[in-house]
Amino acid sequence: MGPKPILVLKKFDDISIFLNQNSERNLTKISKHWAGEAILNNKHVEWKKSRKLINPAFSSQMIEKYFDVFNKRSFALVDKLKLYADTGKEVDIHKYLLNSNIEGLIENLTGAPIRTSEKEVDDFGVALKDVLHGVARGITSPWLYSDTIYSVYLKLTGNMKLIKELNYLPAKIVRENLKDANEKYRSETADSSKCLIDLMVKAQQKDSTFTETRLEHEFLQLMSAGTDASALNASFTLLMLAIHQDVQQKVYEEITQLVGEHDAFTSDHLSNHLKYLEQCIRETLRMYDPVAVTIRESQKEHVLKDNTIIPAGMYILIMIHLANNDSAMYENPHKWNPENFSEQAIAGRPKRSQLSFSVGPRSCPASNYAILSIKLQIAQIIRHYHVSTCIKELKPDDLKMEIGIRSKLGYPIRLTLRKKTRT
């Protein structure tokens, strides 16, 4: 047994009440070994400082600036996938989406063209997948909650090399870019829309707790939190579109009615249009949550809707995935149905009852960034390729739960170029 009692919350009402009042994620013991101490696992004052540093990088004003990179990356992705087009072979799409997300995020957060090799991106992606597996094991194994036992466990299981691999790329990027940004910063007047690296320079000048190591960890934790979750959602969405051909056709028509074959997507296209595609993405988030579980420590006594009292000092496992698949909320929760996210269906449920980005002070700061970048990635792929798959349906046994839901079958997609004239 673990050192503290654990309570599991799986209903929207309970989760919502609790998360809105409680900001202590209590991941510190587990994740500091992998990724230092920064936004994901910081507590109290230090977490507030991390959040203040990071929030502006995901404001609507900044996201507007990221569209060039989103477009550039998605065209590059379509080009890479040409290798598999019209071959009849299936490609596991997850790795391509993940690498594209990593490259895009680096460019957006540094505000500069990427100076990272494909191999470095590949290595980070592989290490991240293994680390997420390790962190999930830590969260769901109460006997590992002790700091000392967890350190010994990591050493005995040979994880130290993996930790080094995960930390290498973000540390390199921050070191290189901070140096450049320091010079740039001195020569610039105030500008409210700076990239994250510029904000880091500013933070360093005002607050000595923002050491270079801490900033490397902030960057690493952003890269870890965002890239795989978005890639998982885009992979599952493409798989669903490949299985549900009628839905794919509707999505394709929605895209082609809006943009030409070579047009870049604008923020207006993505924010105010392509609503049906967004329904598909949100329904996929609900059924295959990229962050299916999170953990808190109750800081004070909490009273739930049915008057259940949660005492201070308990560990709370928040089962986001179970709440999102509750039959009290969705008529047929285990059937993939984009109509669950029509305007009318959303209006019939409590506000913010779709918990994929969580709620409360520690909810995802980049939900908007995630949705827009995934929408663009999928719209770009579907306007160029027809997708199909050997998988007829994803059954519960085909899935596994780590931090997020993953497919044991991978994400095999067959690509057929829609317009043969395009190169």
Ligand code: HEM
């Ligand atoms: C589909 C994509 C994504 C999903 C489903 C997702 C989901 C979540 C969830 C559920 C949480 C809160 C967990 C909790 O309450 O304990 C969270 C937090 C977080 N997410 Fe996301 N996320 C996604 C993409 C991103 C992206 C693209 C980034 C950044 C590049 C990002 C950065 C973060 C950070 C930094 C936190 C921690 C916030 C804090 O502790 O204050 N996420 N995310």
